[in-house]
Amino acid sequence: MSSPTASTLFASRLLVALAERGLTDVVLCPGARSQALALAAVELEARGVLKVHVRIDERAAAFVALGLALESGHPAALVTTSGTAIANLYPAVLEAHHSGLGMLLLTADRPEELRGIASNQTTAQADFFAHAVRFSADVDAPTFDDPATGASALADSAWSAAVADMAAGPVHLNLAFREPLSGGDAFAVADVAEGLERLTASRAAGSQPGATDSAESSAVELPRGPRTLVIAGTGAGPAAEQLAHDGGWPLIAEITSGARFGRNVVPAYREVLRTTELLERVERVIVFGHPTLSREVPALIGDSGRAIETIVVLGAGGENYNPGHNVSAFVEAVTLAEGETDREWLGAWLRAGHAAHDEAMARYVAANPSMRAPNVEASRSSSVEDMRAFAAAELAAAKASVTRELLVDAVWRATWPHDRLLLGASRLVRVADRILVGKKVPVFSNRGLAGIDGTISTGVGIALASGAVTRVLLGDLAALHDAGAMLIGPSEQRPRIQVIVGNDGGGTIFDSLEVAATTDAGVMDRAFYTPHGANFEALAAGYGWEYTRVTTAAELERALTQPAAGPQLVEVVLAR
Numbered sequence: 001m002s003s004p005t006a007s008t009l010f011a012s013r014l015l016v017a018l019a020e021r022g023l024t025d026v027v028l029c030p031g032a033r034s035q036a037l038a039l040a041a042v043e044l045e046a047r048g049v050l051k052v053h054v055r056i057d058e059r060a061a062a063f064v065a066l067g068l069a070l071e072s073g074h075p076a077a078l079v080t081t082s083g084t085a086i087a088n089l090y091p092a093v094l095e096a097h098h099s100g101l102g103m104l105l106l107t108a109d110r111p112e113e114l115r116g117i118a119s120n121q122t123t124a125q126a127d128f129f130a131h132a133v134r135f136s137a138d139v140d141a142p143t144f145d146d147p148a149t150g151a152s153a154l155a156d157s158a159w160s161a162a163v164a165d166m167a168a169g170p171v172h173l174n175l176a177f178r179e180p181l182s183g184g185d186a187f188a189v190a191d192v193a194e195g196l197e198r199l200t201a202s203r204a205a206g207s208q209p210g211a212t213d214s215a216e217s218s219a220v221e222l223p224r225g226p227r228t229l230v231i232a233g234t235g236a237g238p239a240a241e242q243l244a245h246d247g248g249w250p251l252i253a254e255i256t257s258g259a260r261f262g263r264n265v266v267p268a269y270r271e272v273l274r275t276t277e278l279l280e281r282v283e284r285v286i287v288f289g290h291p292t293l294s295r296e297v298p299a300l301i302g303d304s305g306r307a308i309e310t311i312v313v314l315g316a317g318g319e320n321y322n323p324g325h326n327v328s329a330f331v332e333a334v335t336l337a338e339g340e341t342d343r344e345w346l347g348a349w350l351r352a353g354h355a356a357h358d359e360a361m362a363r364y365v366a367a368n369p370s371m372r373a374p375n376v377e378a379s380r381s382s383s384v385e386d387m388r389a390f391a392a393a394e395l396a397a398a399k400a401s402v403t404r405e406l407l408v409d410a411v412w413r414a415t416w417p418h419d420r421l422l423l424g425a426s427r428l429v430r431v432a433d434r435i436l437v438g439k440k441v442p443v444f445s446n447r448g449l450a451g452i453d454g455t456i457s458t459g460v461g462i463a464l465a466s467g468a469v470t471r472v473l474l475g476d477l478a479a480l481h482d483a484g485a486m487l488i489g490p491s492e493q494r495p496r497i498q499v500i501v502g503n504d505g506g507g508t509i510f511d512s513l514e515v516a517a518t519t520d521a522g523v524m525d526r527a528f529y530t531p532h533g534a535n536f537e538a539l540a541a542g543y544g545w546e547y548t549r550v551t552t553a554a555e556l557e558r559a560l561t562q563p564a565a566g567p568q569l570v571e572v573v574l575a576r
């Protein structure tokens, strides 16, 4: 093949250099200006170096990249054309910024001479993502005279900013391209071929580029004495559980924390955090991740009337968690000093938690016949009457309609450590947070900004990166907001994803707003509940997804234990 154009040579050099640093996945959106990047990415996929995921809608594409990063722990790249295309990346970029997730935005642009003169599909793209990116560069259109080192230096800056320890986040390379926009074979050029050889050799040797050093060196040592609570919000992960375990301290772990497991988890923590006698004895709080699911946690930390030392273990998010500006110290990591464990302290919290949990469960079970444990005695009885009563009770349980408590409980029971669970920003995540007990399951949630957008796309990214059965549990508005995520072209990998939509006809989270008590019901409905009347079965059929409708406990159980081999929408009918 002929020698490459400057565009194709640069695009190939850049992607090879990024792959050498650890890039594995590219999410590609169609467009002319970005063609050199698209063709290089597909060529690298054919050579076994990258995986490419093609998506039409840039907003969905960016959330797929977010999901890939959540699961894999390293950034994916996005390739888009110029103009409105790049604005569609913004929601996922903000979420990534606030959650400290890497993402490489490779946006194509017109060269300098075509900017600012109303050229077609041309807007001010330089520094478009402002404070939400860790690094941004507006890169001149490549020329033949560019040294090969230019692309690798750019890849270095971009990758290291995206994965930086304690500061990972999105990175924007705005890349100008001049015509001809692509052409020729860059892989015959010596430096590109050499880069590819180095990459293949290092991957064969099993080296893991892109990993950064841990922050152990800057860890702060904690004395054991003070009566301590460990609080785990989204992104906390097993480190929070480990510290609670080692210190013998109560663990308040949000359902999205990835730390709700082990013996120190305080069940029904929100109720317990309203127990004054216990709160008054707290001397220290250590926060991991980003707590967002309760009012009680920020109330405790933000209460300047209490003499509590609050230590926040920093993640990589865009802002530091600091309710009431009352946090005493921000640290990169913590270790534990030698000393005695105060068993009475942990015991008091666990007792209060179990009591509150039992009480709450009794309420839920009373309202949900199918959550009742079967009457084993009756099942073994030889009396015909007992057996009839048992069968009737079982049948009633199976036929019972599905409540939110039943739904989150069933999903939790069906999900195992080798599966993945993503919780959307609907009422269900709060119900799950209230009632689910500890279990070591990988849970994800976009709590950086708690948007209802991009949830299905994020789940698709997690499913693609993990290859695991991935369940996404969300409300109907959140699902409809990201319906475009269901568009997966025939050449694309089909994720093993089960999207479970709790359909209550609109946004019922707003029914509990104070304003609902004083506002006309019709106005509340139209402006907040926002009924949609959407037909999920037709939607699934339109996108070629499997569809299952669930109205009873037995149907739910069946749907959850027999997930489809490909993408599946499970509509669970919920009462408002």
Ligand SMILES: Cc1ncc(C[n+]2csc(CCOP(=O)(O)OP(=O)(O)O)c2C)c(N)n1
Pocket: 425, 426, 427, 428, 450, 451, 452, 453, 474, 475, 476, 477, 478, 479, 504, 506, 507, 508, 509, 510
């Ligand atoms: C992008 C975005 N727009 C709006 C909101 C505000 N919001 C929060 S929850 C919600 C409604 C969610 O409805 P649904 O997913 O059906 O869940 P439900 O409340 O019915 O459980 C909305 C609109 C948001 N969080 N993100």
Ligand SMILES: [Mg+2]
Pocket: 426, 475, 476, 477, 502, 503, 504, 505, 506, 507, 508
């Ligand atoms: Mg709803």
